[in-house]
Amino acid sequence: MSTFHLPHCAYADWIVAGPIAPHADAIKQHFADGRYALSTVASYLSNIAHFARWARSKRLRLCRIDEVSVTEFLDEHLPHCRCAQPVRHDRRDHRAALGHLLFVLRARGVVTLPVKSAKPVDEELRRFDAYMDRVRGLAPKTRSQVLRIVGRLLRQRLGDGVVDIASIKPAHVRSFYAQQAKLHCKPGGAGSVVAALHSYFRYRSSLGDQVHALIGAVSAPANWRLATLPKALTAQELEQLVSSLGRPGRSMRRADAIVRCAMDLGLRSGEVARLKLDDIDWRAGTITLRHTKGLREDVLPLPASTGEAIAAYLKSERPQTSNRAVFVRHIAPHDEPVGPDLIRKTIRQAYGRAGLAYTRSHLLRHTMANRLLAGGSSLKEVADVLRHRALSTTQVYAKLDSRSLVEVALPWPGSAS
Known part of the structure; x- marks a missing residue:
């Protein structure tokens, strides 16, 4: 383990007195291993100390530190913070620092990973994501966009119930598309909605579902892909x-x-x-x-x-x-x-x-x-x-x-x- 010398954090006592005290050295070592600049580490430690003080005031146990508690700190405490000065109030810096905190605590096994939702729709989306990744080879950003669109349709029509594709009718798909087209105003945005829906319905077709009517319910807007010249450097x-x-x-x-x-x-x-x-x-x-x-x-x-x-x-x-x-x-x-x-x-x-x-x-x-x-x-x-x-x-x-x-x-x- 490398030696890491850091100037005394202005709020080190907040860390020592808070729930993350046993892991303070591990947090510092994490920054040392990443070779972060001392000024950056000092800023991050002050932000972590600020969170530790809040966690102590809330009597938050170590095992309860997760994305939910971090969001509560950022959304409810930080905008109205009255802690002793000079406490920083930059949301982005706090979020970055607390991201490192969660990483270290999970690496040490003291905080569990986020529990994946067991709702039928969420499980269906995970299976669909695996199909897009392993079978179709789609990039993570593409898969993320498709999952957001398909997830909206499934949650709107099925809620927390089982995924019964037969309960989704062509009229439901057309109505959903009309709603989403208004949200995607950029050129090609409406086409991305159609592409996402068709991709999911083809996936369901590969599982043996009769979804031809759903695929035909919406068609992509006119987009003459070969109408323009591909831009290139002269x-x-x-x-x-x-x-x-x-x-x-x-x-x-x-x-x-x-x-x-x-x-x-x-x-x-x-x-x-x-x-x-x-x-x-x-x-x-x-x-x-x-x-x-x-x-x-x-x-x-x-x-x-x-x-x-x-x-x-x-x-x-x-x-x-x-x-x-x-x-x-x-x-x-x-x-x-x-x-x-x-x-x-x-x-x-x-x-x-x-x-x-x-x-x-x-x-x-x-x-x-x-x-x-x-x-x-x-x-x-x-x-x-x-x-x-x-x-x-x-x-x-x-x-x-x-x-x-x-x-x-x-x-x-x-x-x-």
Whole structure:
């Protein structure tokens, strides 16, 4: 166990006198292991001490500390706090600090994990979530959105009763869709409601339920998926982006390697975040993608520019860590891999440094498809590189294939050629 020296917390006596006193050292050690800055730890400990004082005043036993008590503290005590100054009142900082507190207490086995609801609808949603994860390979954010929509329908129609799909009629589905469409005002929002409902009904169909009438009860709003051109960087914009790489600065080598992975390999943000050191074969010049959206492993050639950017990051900037992820956090908590959100943020920042008014990281994937087509690759080859499960997904890029479109273009009426 590492030694952790921390300036005396202004409210240390609140921790010692409260229900979490036996675990105060373990909490400090948790922050030491994550290599948090002393100022951050001091702030978190003061917030935990504030909660400990409140818990003592409520005579809250240690085993009763959970998300419910934390929410009660944040919602009822913090806005009207009259504790001795200088107590902080920042809700976000308190929530973050108490999240660490719950993690430590559960790791030590003194606080139980949240009890999963045994209501029939909640159990049904867990089974449906497992199906979307293991069978369809949907991303966590996609599954979460689908579960929210389907959960609203099931709770509205079934309440706390058993899940009887036969009790849901097409009229119920249409009425529910009309309600939800008003809540999803963004472009494509209503379509996401239909997609979620259809996904659940198809799942029930796989279990043998007769749900064809429910599937046909609502249809997706008109959305001409192939009506617009997929946005991609122009050759000049791509050159701007490439020219902006290689700048000195904090975490810049990691940023260069991330941009190269998206630009040269067309990787999704989640795929970049999940890369492991063992996935790169430096001798063979290949990189293996595991746990992809297509639920398969793919081996891709590693371009020299991408390999050089990754190698520069590994040699000169990657922190010492036992974690096998290629891209790891440079700030606390250390020894943890980065997430997809940081990958997207890094690419957005790269656009800004290059003077490009773009924000979507997926733009680099479209750009790669455009470059492949411009270089003479077929749609099938583009589909293989992008790892699409169906060629129809790649068809949208056909309109970017200027070389082939010229050959099939008809002369303008009345023109000489």
